[in-house]
Amino acid sequence: MIGDQDLERYSRQLLVPGFDFEAQQALGDAAVLIVGCGGLGCPVALYLAAAGVGSLRLVDDDKIEHSNLPRQIAYTEHDVGKYKADMLRDALKARNSAVNVQSVIGRFNDETALGLLDGVQMVVDASDSRATRALIDSYTARLGLPWVMGAAVQMSGQNMVFDAMRKYGCYHCIAPENTDVGGSCTELGILGPAVGAVAMTQALDVIKLLSGCGQPAFGSLRIRDFRRDESYLLSVEKRGDCAVCGEEK
Ligand SMILES: [Zn+2]
Structure with missing residues (x-):
């Protein structure tokens, strides 16, 4: 239940039309898996914890570097050399102690997927890996869970x-070949606010999915395209012969 302290804490989001007590309660009751604790995972997790999402499971096997x-x-300079998942958990707990945060030092793969997905309502892909996205897509399709992609x-x-039932297609519909296209941020570079903007859209989409607001x-x-400050939507077709969601597979 939402107590007086929570009422004050979440008062500004509770003023938003369509975001009511039930919406706040839905966030509080929810459990979300965040795969990756880097440039996407940090802002997504910070905002979801701040908004009152009840349980967050963080998975990453990397340690923090200056870069x-x-x-x-x-992360702060003092965190360099420590595990990202653990430091992100501590950062979230410092900001909202009521949120239940679990850090897992590991990766999302065939061995770990079902365990990591146990008890969660949705997944945030913050992985920076096409192969991981494909795996998240396959496992969540099988379990009937939505997921939120960002790159x-x-x-x-x-x-x-991607909606729970893949009514609108799945990641395999848009990227059927199991090959990594392009390069990583390590090779090609990244500006912080660019990845931050993508992460904010992910956080907003999670809140929309959980609360039903929007x-x-x-x-x-x-x-x-942040260089030209342009953004557009590409319609994606559900493929009948898709190996994951197609009806003719
Ligand atoms: Zn598909």
Whole structure:
């Protein structure tokens, strides 16, 4: 139940039309898995914890480096050399002690997927890996869970939300080949606010999905060009022969 302290804490979001006590309660009751605690995972987790999402499970096997600090904004210079998942958990708990945060030092793969997905309502892909996205897509499709994709490199980004039943298609519909396209931020570079903007859209989409306040752009891939300050939606077709969601598979 929402107590007096929570009423004050969440008063500004409770003023938003369509975001009522039930919406706040839905956030509080929810459990979300965040795969990756880097440039996407840090802002997404900070905002979801601050908004009152009840349980967050963080998974990452990396340690913090100095080169992470311009965009992985939950971390301080003192955190360098420590595990990201643990330091992000501590940062979230310091900001909202009521949130239940679990840190897992590991990766999302065939061995760990079902355990990591146990008890969660949705997944945030903050992984920076096409192979991981494909795995998240397969496992969440099987379990009937939605997931929220985000990707950013240099001064560009992409967002997409996949509904639980894949009525609007799935990640395999748009990226059927199991190959990594392009390069990583390590090779190509990234500006912090660019990945931050993609992460904010992810956080907003999670809040929309959980609360029912607003609706994500299902079936559309949002492409963002921050260099030219342009953004557009690409309609994605559900493929009948898709190995994950197709009816003819
Ligand atoms: Zn599909």
